[in-house]
Structures are given as C-alpha cells and as structure tokens.
Amino acid sequence: LFKIFRSRMADNSKFVLRWVINDATVAHAAERKLESEVFNEGGFKWIASFEKRNDNVFADFFLECGVDHTGQWKCEADVKYSLLYTSGMKTNHEKSFSCSYLCCRSVMSLFHREGSNFLSVQSFISNSTFSVEFDIHIIYADRGERFVELNIFEAPNNRSDIILNIEEKKLHVSKELLALHSPVFTAMFFGDFAEKGKEEVKIKDVVYEEFVDLLHFLYHKSTITDRTVPHILKLADQFQME
Numbered sequence: 001l002f003k004i005f006r007s008r009m010a011d012n013s014k015f016v017l018r019w020v021i022n023d024a025t026v027a028h029a030a031e032r033k034l035e036s037e038v039f040n041e042g043g044f045k046w047i048a049s050f051e052k053r054n055d056n057v058f059a060d061f062f063l064e065c066g067v068d069h070t071g072q073w074k075c076e077a078d079v080k081y082s083l084l085y086t087s088g089m090k091t092n093h094e095k096s097f098s099c100s101y102l103c104c105r106s107v108m109s110l111f112h113r114e115g116s117n118f119l120s121v122q123s124f125i126s127n128s129t130f131s132v133e134f135d136i137h138i139i140y141a142d143r144g145e146r147f148v149e150l151n152i153f154e155a156p157n158n159r160s161d162i163i164l165n166i167e168e169k170k171l172h173v174s175k176e177l178l179a180l181h182s183p184v185f186t187a188m189f190f191g192d193f194a195e196k197g198k199e200e201v202k203i204k205d206v207v208y209e210e211f212v213d214l215l216h217f218l219y220h221k222s223t224i225t226d227r228t229v230p231h232i233l234k235l236a237d238q239f240q241m242e
Helices: 024-030 116-120 175-181 183-190 208-220 229-238
Strands: 002-008 014-021 033-035 039-041 044-052 058-066 073-083 093-101 105-114 130-142 162-166 169-173 200-202
Touching: 014 039, 014 044, 044 130, 058 073, 162 208, 169 175, 169 208, 175 183, 175 208, 208 229
Parallel strands: 162 200
Antiparallel strands: 002 014, 014 130, 033 044, 039 044, 044 058, 058 105, 073 093, 073 130, 162 169
C-alpha cells in the first residue's frame, strides 16, 4: 500500500523521504489514519502519517522521530515537506523542530489542510498514487549512544595510561585529561600522594555508571541531560572541576 523512497546526501544528516501512497483514494476512504513503514536514516527511526480529523473537514500530516532504546535522546532538524502535483510541481512548506525525550519516540505535527478529501483531488493523484516528500536536515543529534557504550572505557585505548577502580570495575582513562579538568586528579596523579606512580587507583564514594557519564562528557562532549545533570554536578563539585 505504501512505498518509501530514500535519497541520501554524502552527509547522512541530510536526506529525503518520499512517501508514496498507492490506491490513495480507496485507502483514504477506508481509513482514518494512514501510516508509512518505519525507515532508518540519520541515526533515527522515522514514520510519516496522515490522519483525518473527527469533523472530516481538516486533515493532518505527522512525522514521527524516534530511537530504538528507552534512554534520553535529542534531535533538532529543519524539515521541508511538499505535496507532489502530477505536473511535477510541489507545494513547499518548512518547519524546524526539536525533540528531547525520555521515551523512544516523538511525534511532530507538520501541517493540516482544509478539506480532508484532498487525496482524491486529481491534481495530486497519478495512477492512483499520492506522494508527499520530506526533505530533512538534522542540525543537532544526540542519539543516546552512551547507553550502548557503557563499557567503552573497560579496555585500554590510545589515550589511557592509568586504571581507575570504581565499585570493583576498571576504567582505562588518561591522567592528563582528568588532571586538566580537576585539581584533585592533578594532585592525585602528579603530586605527593600515595597514588602517584600507581598503575591502578581505587576511587571511593563514586557510582560507576555516574562516573562513566562524566567521562563521556569530558571525552566526547556529550550532552548533559536532565538525567545526568545532578550526578555530573555532584562529581564536578567532588573533584573541584571548573
């Protein structure tokens, strides 16, 4: 019933979704809501949909953005959406949106048209198909990769030169990077403390997962979210980070 055509740019933050509804007139008459297949692009999952309102006077288009985990994520994008005329012309609309959610998806209302029967208008119908196109440019994305990369510091890497033992779990980190942000780590690694020169240092009174969030912020400049801000601020205060 539905077809999705994808067009990618070299940068996967820019792509085009064309939703082709086959047997559009019949489908529109039979269904209050039409929904595309799920497709993956730019690191997110997208679904386009069309829904008649209860009064049958207005109809709405929606674009759903989501991820495949239940953690926090954020997507900011510019969307150009067009109804395709049989003549090859397009209607042009633009909208910017920002999604930042604890759940796995968010639905964005794009626009509505007066006259929900416009899927039967011949200027839009070609061989019983109707097409709408979404030109999407992702401006900023935080897909929540941290949730699948919790163990990224569990093995040595080209920047690690010391092991931190937190809750009996080992993290391979860089002394210089931590010292750059914290006078506590500067004194610990390069001062006259017992930890100086050790290959492994035990850190007490710290939650392992919370410290990993801090490392992702220091290493990768990951976004501080509502979930992470309390313990990142707590750790920043504990280690006197600026």
